[in-house]
Structure formats: structure tokens, C-alpha cells
Amino acid sequence: MIPREDEPMTDAQRKGAVLPVAKDPGDAILEFLRLAVASELADAVILPMKVPSGDSYAWILMNDVSLMDDAVPIAAAMPVQGAKALRSLTRKSPGNLTVIAVMRPCEIRAAVELVKLGQVHADNLILATYDCPGAVQLQKYVDDPEGSEEHFSRMLQSGKPDNTAKPVCHYCEEFSMFDSDLHFGYLGLSEKEVLVIPGSDKGSELLAGLGLDPARDLSDWEKGIDSLKVERETARKSAFEETGEQLRGFSGMLSVFANCIGCHNCQSACPICYCRLCYFDSETAQQDPDALITAAAKRGGISLPEDRIMFHVGRMTHMSLSCVSCGQCTDACPVSIPVAGAFSYVADRTQRTFEYKAGRNDGDPLPLRQFRKSELPGIHELVKNAESEGPSHE
Amino acid sequence: MSSIIIDTSASRGVTELLRFLLESGKIDAAITMRNDPENNTYDLGLITDASNLDEAVPLIPVMTVNAGQALSSISISRKKIAVVLKPCELRAFVELVKREKGSLENLLTISYTCGGVFPLDTVITEQIEELLPKYKKIILNGEIPVNTRDTCRTCEHFIPMNADITVSVIGECKPGAGCVMYLNTEKAEDFAEDFAGERSDRKFDPSALKKTLDARLAEKEKLFASITKDGPGLDRLLDTFGKCVGCHGCSSVCPICYCLLCDFESANFDYNLPYFEEHLSRKGALRLPPDTIFFHLGRLTHMSFSCVGCGMCSDVCPVDIPVAAVFKKTGEKTAALFDYLPGRDVEESIPVMVYKEEEFPDIG
Amino acid sequence: MKKEFTPRITSFLCKWCSYTGADLAGTARLQYPTSIIPIQVMCSSRVDPVFLIKAFLSGSDGVLIGGCHPGDCHYETGNYHARRRFAIVMGVFDSLGLESQRLKLSWISASEGPKFARVANEYTEEIMALGENPTRKSIFL
Ligand code: SF4
Ligand code: SF4
Ligand code: SF4
Ligand code: SF4
Numbered sequence: 001m002i003p004r005e006d007e008p009m010t011d012a013q014r015k016g017a018v019l020p021v022a023k024d025p026g027d028a029i030l031e032f033l034r035l036a037v038a039s040e041l042a043d044a045v046i047l048p049m050k051v052p053s054g055d056s057y058a059w060i061l062m063n064d065v066s067l068m069d070d071a072v073p074i075a076a077a078m079p080v081q082g083a084k085a086l087r088s089l090t091r092k093s094p095g096n097l098t099v100i101a102v103m104r105p106c107e108i109r110a111a112v113e114l115v116k117l118g119q120v121h122a123d124n125l126i127l128a129t130y131d132c133p134g135a136v137q138l139q140k141y142v143d144d145p146e147g148s149e150e151h152f153s154r155m156l157q158s159g160k161p162d163n164t165a166k167p168v169c170h171y172c173e174e175f176s177m178f179d180s181d182l183h184f185g186y187l188g189l190s191e192k193e194v195l196v197i198p199g200s201d202k203g204s205e206l207l208a209g210l211g212l213d214p215a216r217d218l219s220d221w222e223k224g225i226d227s228l229k230v231e232r233e234t235a236r237k238s239a240f241e242e243t244g245e246q247l248r249g250f251s252g253m254l255s256v257f258a259n260c261i262g263c264h265n266c267q268s269a270c271p272i273c274y275c276r277l278c279y280f281d282s283e284t285a286q287q288d289p290d291a292l293i294t295a296a297a298k299r300g301g302i303s304l305p306e307d308r309i310m311f312h313v314g315r316m317t318h319m320s321l322s323c324v325s326c327g328q329c330t331d332a333c334p335v336s337i338p339v340a341g342a343f344s345y346v347a348d349r350t351q352r353t354f355e356y357k358a359g360r361n362d363g364d365p366l367p368l369r370q371f372r373k374s375e376l377p378g379i380h381e382l383v384k385n386a387e388s389e390g391p392s393h394e
Numbered sequence: 395m396s397s398i399i400i401d402t403s404a405s406r407g408v409t410e411l412l413r414f415l416l417e418s419g420k421i422d423a424a425i426t427m428r429n430d431p432e433n434n435t436y437d438l439g440l441i442t443d444a445s446n447l448d449e450a451v452p453l454i455p456v457m458t459v460n461a462g463q464a465l466s467s468i469s470i471s472r473k474k475i476a477v478v479l480k481p482c483e484l485r486a487f488v489e490l491v492k493r494e495k496g497s498l499e500n501l502l503t504i505s506y507t508c509g510g511v512f513p514l515d516t517v518i519t520e521q522i523e524e525l526l527p528k529y530k531k532i533i534l535n536g537e538i539p540v541n542t543r544d545t546c547r548t549c550e551h552f553i554p555m556n557a558d559i560t561v562s563v564i565g566e567c568k569p570g571a572g573c574v575m576y577l578n579t580e581k582a583e584d585f586a587e588d589f590a591g592e593r594s595d596r597k598f599d600p601s602a603l604k605k606t607l608d609a610r611l612a613e614k615e616k617l618f619a620s621i622t623k624d625g626p627g628l629d630r631l632l633d634t635f636g637k638c639v640g641c642h643g644c645s646s647v648c649p650i651c652y653c654l655l656c657d658f659e660s661a662n663f664d665y666n667l668p669y670f671e672e673h674l675s676r677k678g679a680l681r682l683p684p685d686t687i688f689f690h691l692g693r694l695t696h697m698s699f700s701c702v703g704c705g706m707c708s709d710v711c712p713v714d715i716p717v718a719a720v721f722k723k724t725g726e727k728t729a730a731l732f733d734y735l736p737g738r739d740v741e742e743s744i745p746v747m748v749y750k751e752e753e754f755p756d757i758g
Numbered sequence: 759m760k761k762e763f764t765p766r767i768t769s770f771l772c773k774w775c776s777y778t779g780a781d782l783a784g785t786a787r788l789q790y791p792t793s794i795i796p797i798q799v800m801c802s803s804r805v806d807p808v809f810l811i812k813a814f815l816s817g818s819d820g821v822l823i824g825g826c827h828p829g830d831c832h833y834e835t836g837n838y839h840a841r842r843r844f845a846i847v848m849g850v851f852d853s854l855g856l857e858s859q860r861l862k863l864s865w866i867s868a869s870e871g872p873k874f875a876r877v878a879n880e881y882t883e884e885i886m887a888l889g890e891n892p893t894r895k896s897i898f899l
Contacts, residue, residue, distance in 0.1 A: 056636075079639045139714075277659075290472060293475075630855065688808075
């Protein structure tokens with residue numbers, strides 16, 4: 001099901017090739033891609049480019065090397081989740097174009113989930129990630145593109161998200177190499193170099209084809225990443241504690257989603273929610289009007305459109321196992337609800353239940369696609385443990 | 395047809411009417427805007443118990459969902475429902491009824507002369523209660539509150555069409571002058587029978603709203619000009635819609651876009667690789683996901699003639715594209731081709747369902 | 759100076775009239791330009807506005823709908839509906855300042871081979887004067 005057939009590399013096997021840096025890491029990545037296309041090792045690449053109005057980015061599939069000059073591999077904002085771009089290209093078939101996509105780790109992880117869900121055919125895709133310092137919130141970027149670029153360039157240098165970044169970026173643990181074919185590493189290294197690290201046979205072959213020898217030991221880079229991770233992990237703990245507190249009980253859920261207008265933007269911006277017609281938008285989910293009024297009468301009244309909490313809880317059960325915490329839902333919400341905070345918190349728990357990590361490309365099928373006869377021993381036990389770990393639920 | 399004058403604010407008057415209707419069993423439910431003081435939020439509520447009317451804020455200048463859209467499936471109920479809605483919401487609902495997506499039969503529609511609503515952004519970040527006194531003053535003066543939706547500032551149809559009951563909020567209604575409700579239909583007379591309040595034969599006089607109308611028309615001209623201010627055409631269109639993230643929030647909150655599965659989300663526009671290859675060979679690059687402009691132009695041809703200019707679409711756009719301004723402007727043009735006005739008359743067929751043998755002599 | 763180019767005119771032709779008219783033009787050996795790319799549809803009313811827009815945005819330099827004359831529709835009223843929809847698309851284009859000259863509707867009956875050839879020639883001329891559709895090169899659509 002998953003295109004990767006090789007054994008994932010162990011950390012000890014991992015080494016990188018050094019790319020010289022002229023201006024910034026993005027520049028080094030571009031040079032690498034130009035070479036790959038020019039030497040016909042790839043037919044096309046997918047990169048962000050500024051839209052004509054200059055206040056946002058769009059994903060562009062390109063095979064014209066001269067157009068790459070306008071591309072920005074490490075873009076400050078993330079208007080469309082990259083996995084959606086990959087889905088639009090390969091949903092129907094893998095085709096026979098070799099395409100390199102350079103995206104944020106959470107975008108590639110979402111793409112891996114979509115592969116498992118049969119919505120992306122990655123056979124001919126080379127998925128590349130880079131050390132991600134975070135992404136500027138979409139609304140902030142659109143309001144002030146220039147200021148945001150400045151913020152972002154500082155984030156790029158420090159490797160740390162600042163207050164213009166999406167809230168989830170502050171506690172993202174997978175901001176660096178995960179399970180991609182290629183990874184561009186630069187945090188913790190001298191400003192003069194970027195490491196390109198293969199993570200699969202596909203990646204190794206590409207490097208070999210380009211005559212790049214992954215000989216550099218990764219310890220410096222890893223040290224840099226590890227130190228950044230510590231902060232993120234601490235932030236994660238406290239963010240989850242806070243979110244758990246806020247979401248506590250039905251009234252908690254109600255108050256977090258109190259402003260929700262039921263537009264379902266969060267769902268349509270989500271890379272994992274691939275259904276053309278969401279169950280919660282379908283006829284099946286629509287209540288019979290007479291029954292609705294009868295139900296309302298039991299409580300004296302209800303809110304319209306109905307079932308807004310049902311939508312969010314339902315979506316959590318449908319997709320949280322694959323949630324990659326990319327934060328697109330929050331960015332898309334017109335009433336600034338911290339949707340991603342809630343989903344990420346829930347996803348962390350549902351994924352831990354199955355020792356699953358969304359976006360991992362290790363051949364493991366989705367937890368709901370398999371079962372073992374003896375598992376989840378004493379599911380009650382499990383629930384109890386989860387409760388004692390997290391904030392208690394009355 | 396008569397009118398009722400009550401010695402209270404318009405908002406309280408409408409709430410009392412709803413209370414009367416619920417308590418007397420004339421209706422099974424009332425639909426009105428509510429305020430949840432605990433979370434300090436507003437929503438559209440379906441209220442069955444009169445005691446819950448304390449939360450009702452029927453005339454609050456907030457639109458969380460176009461009530462026309464929210465009514466669509468509920469209106470098919472056999473239960474009797476009174477609904478308080480803004481003029482554009484009622485027009486949207488009439489458009490839905492024409493499409494067999496709703497029924498007026500068991501509804502009592504109450505609408506009002508509308509001063510315009512605040513964008514959702516303002517609603518969640520600011521205390522509306524604090525903005526209200528100033529807002530009221532401005533609208534009573536026949537002026538336009540600057541911080542309301544752009545489609546409201548330019549809305550000329552702020553006097554309800556087809557409402558069973560019209561409540562006067564701007565125009566003749568002066569502070570302290572009481573609340574006037576015009577009963578426009580037999581249905582309204584029936585429902586309001588026995589409702590306390592002074593009966594009069596005063597007729598609704600739109601001329602009192604001339605100042606508001608003129609101000610809004612002038613504002614509209616400015617807004618429409620701004621859409622093509624840097625020149626018309628493809629480049630301008632790309633400037634406006636180029637940053638669209640394809641969330642389709644604009645169509646999902648649009649009361650007119652009733653399709654469960656929009657054509658532009660259907661498998662019709664999933665492409666095989668040769669499609670992308672053709673684009674690559676022709677221009678060396680293309681956007682992913684594709685069809686950004688296609689979606690908007692397509693939606694414009696599918697529904698713009700029914701656009702009521704409610705402004706929901708702009709309000710939910712995560713990248714602040716002035717969707718509603720473009721749809722309103724284009725919609726006026728496409729509706730005018732057929733002397734059509736969305737929501738004017740439930741008997742008026744939507745332009746694409748009918749035709750005249752002799753029309754458009756220039757085409758063909 | 760506009761460079762000479764061969765326009766592409768995506769042409770939706772109704773099976774009963776215009777497509778047959780085009781056929782007749784062919785069998786009568788009337789010259790009409792290769793710019794016309796015919797697509798047969800069962801009726802001009804089969805052409806959803808979305809087809810026109812897709813063709814336009816995909817780089818067609820012109821888009822033509824051919825249908826039976828009013829009153830002659832094989833399905834009686836299809837072309838009246840087609841005319842209304844076409845008017846809407848024109849309205850949208852005009853309102854946004856897009857080049858509505860790139861869209862055309864023409865009534866051509868099954869026996870009007872010469873008319874088909876004339877429309878094809880004239881429309882091609884018109885489009886040549888307009889030049890290439892800017893959508894052909896635009897990557898942000
Ligand atoms: S995007 Fe926000 S308002 Fe819309 S459904 Fe999601 S949480 Fe609710
Ligand atoms: S568009 Fe007009 S009717 Fe609708 S809310 Fe705004 S002012 Fe009121
Ligand atoms: S709401 Fe805005 S971003 Fe979303 S599809 Fe509409 S125009 Fe595009
Ligand atoms: S297009 Fe926008 S303004 Fe027009 S009816 Fe729909 S939501 Fe309202």
C-alpha cells in the first residue's frame with residue numbers, strides 16, 4: 001500500500017551531502033532542484049510562489065527551470081496544505097511524471113496519511129522536507145506581508161517560531177526530518193551550508209544521480225535540532241494541559257466552540273478530510289425538521305445551524321488518528337476558534353492509544369484498518385489510565 | 395392592512411410578539427437571534443419555550459448564518475414557525491423557495507428596515523453592546539455606520555420585500571416614538587389578532603428612508619468602481635482572487651448555493667496526469683490545486699443573478715477576498731438582463747428556468 | 759505588432775443543426791479555417807456555462823456555441839435556454855471586464871453549410887485581431 005519498499009534507514013546509517021549556500025537555505029534548495037530537473041532526474045517540481053497580489057503564496061507545479069527563480073521553497077506562510085496540492089495531482093493515478101515536492105514536515109506527513117487513505121499516489125513523487133521554524137498565521141501574513149517576511153526571516157535564523165507563527169508550531173515536535181525521501185537540514189549548522197539527507201532509496205538514488213555523496217556525519221545538525229526540540233516539548237506539555245482544561249466536559253467543548261457558525265471551513269482546509277461530501281454535510285446527517293423541533297422542545301430551544309458540536313466531535317472520531325497538527329483549520333476559521341489546538345490535543349491521545357504516529361511511513365496501516373484479537377486489554381483500564389495522565393474529566 | 399403601535403423599543407416589541415405567539419400556541423417555534431451572556435456570543439436560535447425568549451435579541455445587527463439558509467430544511471416542517479430575519483435573509487429564502495428548498499406555508503415572516511450588520515470579526519473581538527448606541531444613532535440619522543459589512547453599506551434593499559410583518563427600525567422610528575409593526579398580509583393579521591398594542595391604519599412610508607437610500611447608492615457606486623479600479627480584465631481578477639485558498643467557505647455559507655455537493659468539488663474536475671502535462675508543456679507551470687478562478691467564474695454564472703448581497707461570503711473568507719462585492723456587482727448585472735430582482739416575488743421564476751421567444755436580439 | 763498565430767476556437771455544435779451544418783460545409787468543400795475545433799453536443803442547451811469558462815480558462819482563443827435557430831430546436835426549447843445561459847456568461851464577463859468577444863453564439867441550421875463556413879471565417883478573423891488569449895500563459899488560474 002505504501003510505496004516505500006526499502007527498510008527505513010536507521011539513524012546510524014543516515015548521512016548527508018553538503019550543499020553550498022549562496023544567499024539562504026532556500027536558495028541552496030532551489031539550486032539543487034534546478035540541477036535535478038536539468039539533469040532529467042526529475043520532470044517537475046512543486047514549490048510555493050507569491051501570488052500576483054503579493055500577499056500570499058500558491059503551490060506551483062513547474063518544469064520550466066527559469067520559472068524557479070520566482071519560487072520560494074521555504075515560504076513564510078502556508079495558505080494551502082501541501083498535501084492537498086499533491087492530492088489534486090495524483091488522486092486519480094500516479095502517472096509517470098517524476099515530481100519533487102518540497103514542503104513542510106507536517107505537509108509531507110499529511111501526504112503520507114493520504115497515501116494510506118488512497119488519496120495520494122506517491123509512486124513517482126519524491127517528497128522532500130526541511131527544518132521548519134514554523135509558519136506565519138495566514139491572517140497575519142495577508143494583513144502585513146512585508147512585516148511577516150521579516151518575522152519569518154528571524155524565525156528561520158533562530159529556528160524558533162515567534163508570536164506571528166501559528167499556535168501549533170510552537171509545540172510541534174516533528175518540525176525536522178521525519179519520514180521523507182529527502183530532507184534539507186540547516187538549523188544548527190554554519191550559515192554556509194545545507195545538508196541534504198536521503199531518507200529512502202528514492203532519495204539516495206537522486207543524490208547519486210546528481211553525483212552528491214552523502215558523507216557528512218549528522219551529529220552537529222542533530223544536536224541543533226535536539227536542543228530546539230526540548231523547548232517545543234515543554235511548550236507542548238503546557239499547551240495540552242491548558243487545552244485539556246478548556247475542553248473539559250461538555251460545557252468546555254461548548255465554550256471553546258461557542259462562536260462556531262458551522263461554515264465547515266476547518267474541515268475543508270484540513271488535508272486529511274478528503275471526502276468530497278462530508279458526512280456532516282450529507283442528507284443522512286440532516287435531521288427531519290419535525291423531529292428537530294420536537295427535540296428542541298425538550299430543551300426549550302436550540303441553536304441553528306444545528307449539530308455544530310456533533311460536527312466537531314464527529315470529525316475528531318473520523319480523522320484524529322491521522323491529524324498531523326498542521327493548524328490549517330485554525331487559519332481557515334473566520335471566527336478565530338483554536339480548532340487545531342483542540343484537534344491536536346485529541347489526536348495526541350487517540351494516536352497514543354494505538355501507538356500510532358500520523359505521517360510515519362513505516363508500512364503500518366491505519367489503526368482502523370487493522371486489529372489484533374488480543375489488544376486493548378481492558379479498554380476500561382486504558383480509559384482510566386488516560387484520565388489519570390491528563391486533566392480529569394468530571 | 396393595519397399596523398400596531400407599541401410603546402416600547404422595536405426589539406422588545408418583536409420579542410413580546412414572539413412571546414405572545416408562543417404562549418398562545420399560535421406558533422410552535424420562533425426563530426430569532428439570541429445572545430448567550432455566558433460565552434458572550436450570538437447565534438440564531440430556534441426557541442420553543444417562551445421563557446427562553448429572554449435571550450432573544452431579534453434586531454441585533456449580527457448575522458452568524460444567513461437565516462434564509464438556516465430556514466431551508468426547517469421550513470418544510472408542518473409546525474408553525476415565526477421567524478425574525480433581515481431583508482436580505484428573507485430574499486435569500488424566497489430564492490430557495492423558488493428552488494423547492496423551503497416553504498413559506500407554515501412560516502410567519504417578520505422583517506425590519508435594516509441598518510446593516512457588523513462583520514463577524516467585529517462581533518467576536520468587540521463588545522457589540524458598546525458599539526450599539528452609536529450604531530443606532532447613525533442609522534436613525536439616515537447615515538451609514540462605517541464599520542458594517544461593505545455589502546450592507548451599499549445595500550439598497552433594506553426595506554423588507556414580502557415580509558408578513560415589517561418592523562420599522564430606521565427611518566420614521568425615532569427614539570421614544572414606540573415601535574411600529576406593519577401587518578402586510580392576511581396571515582399577519584390572523585397571527586397578531588389579540589396581540590396587545592394600539593391598532594392604526596398607518597401605512598409604511600418608504601420616503602422617510604430616502605436619505606439612507608441615497609447614501610447607500612452613492613456608497614455602492616464607489617464600491618463597484620473599486621472592484622475594477624486598477625483596470626478590468628484577467629489581471630485584475632487574478633489580483634482579487636489569486637490568493638484564494640480554495641476552502642469554498644464562500645459557497646458553503648451562501649444561502650443560494652444549496653447543492654449538497656458543489657460541481658466544483660465533484661469528480662468532474664479531478665484530472666488525470668495528461669491534463670497537467672498539457673499545461674506544463676504549454677506554460678511550464680500551473681497552480682495546484684488547479685481551478686481557482688474557474689470556481690469563482692463558475693459560481694458567478696450559476697448563481698449570481700440570485701445573489702442577495704448578504705455579505706456572508708466575504709465574512710468567512712480566511713484571506714479577506716471581497717467576494718461579496720464582486721458577486722453583488724456581477725449579480726446586479728446578470729439579474730438586470732432579465733429584469734430580475736432576487737427575492738422580490740416568490741412567483742417570479744428564476745431566469746434560467748424560463749425564457750422568452752423574443753429576447754436578446756444581439757445574440758445568435 | 760501582433761504576431762500571426764493560429765487561434766484555437768473550441769466549438770460546441772449541436773448534433774441536429776450546427777454540427778450537421780459544419781459537415782455540409784465540409785462535403786461541399788467550402789473552405790473554413792482549421793482554428794475551429796468541433797465538439798458535438800446533443801443540444802446547445804447541453805453547454806453548461808461552466809463549459810465555456812473551462813474552455814476560456816484553458817486557453818481557447820475563442821469559444822463558439824452553434825445551435826438550431828430559435829423555434830427549430832430538436833428538443834423544442836433547448837436553444838432558448840442556451841441563449842439565456844449565454845447571456846449570463848456574457849454578463850459575468852462584461853461585469854469583470856473580461857474579453858467577452860472571445861465567446862460567441864451562432865444559430866446555424868443543418869442546411870446552412872455556407873453560413874457555417876462564413877461564421878467560422880469571420881470569427882477566426884475577429885479572434886486573430888484580438889490575439890492570443892492571455893489565459894494560455896497564465897499560471898495562477
Ligand atoms: S471553521 Fe470555525 S466557524 Fe467554521 S465550522 Fe470550523 S470551527 Fe466552526
Ligand atoms: S445586506 Fe442589506 S438587508 Fe442584508 S443585512 Fe445588510 S443592510 Fe441588512
Ligand atoms: S472563502 Fe475565500 S479563500 Fe475560501 S474559496 Fe472563497 S474566496 Fe477562496
Ligand atoms: S454570493 Fe455572497 S453576498 Fe451573494 S448571496 Fe451568496 S453569500 Fe450572500
